Amino acid sequence: MATSIPDTRKQQIDDVLLKLPGVKAKKIGGLDAYLVSDKMFACISGNGVGIRVSAAMAIELQFSRGDVVPFQPGGMPSSKEWVQIDHADAADYALDVEVFQASLAFVKGTRG
Template sequence: MDTLLLKLPGVSARKISDLDAFFVNDKMFACISGNGVGLRVPASTASELQFSRSNVVPFQPGGMASSREWIQIDRADAADYEQDLELFRASLEFVKGARTR
């Protein structure tokens, strides 16, 4: 994931608890959890992806439910996440433009 995400402008990586996380403007937009990658997207996009793709599920790190803006993409081969590059870019832009609560 580092190879894929760290080449995007403004992205940094660090570890938070047990998660390898990726940030833009000091806000997390993606992280590696279990067998997949958690990704923050608009709630409407999250719902659409969960219904349209069999490899997208609600993000539940450690079995705990998260916000409706988080999904998890599960792929058997890490190299296949390259196919989700546009989704990672969209997440980065969404989080970069999000206001802090």
């Protein structure tokens, strides 16, 4: 049975991510995705938000924060540039704006 994201949770995440310059929302592969320059930099997955950052930043976040885990959409491993931030309360994503901005900048600067 597919799990759906409560509308209020998605709205709280939208409120944070869609305020960032150039960000657009789109459904990709059943995920609520956030894109910049037509490239996905974040998406809602399970109880968290997956983000793409440099491999070095991904390692740093996983070791320095208890709420950051490897990004595994649908239980499948993803690249070393993806991590997931898990917050029980979606309003807490407002505290991660700097991390989202770093993700956005990283993805804008990549070719793929």
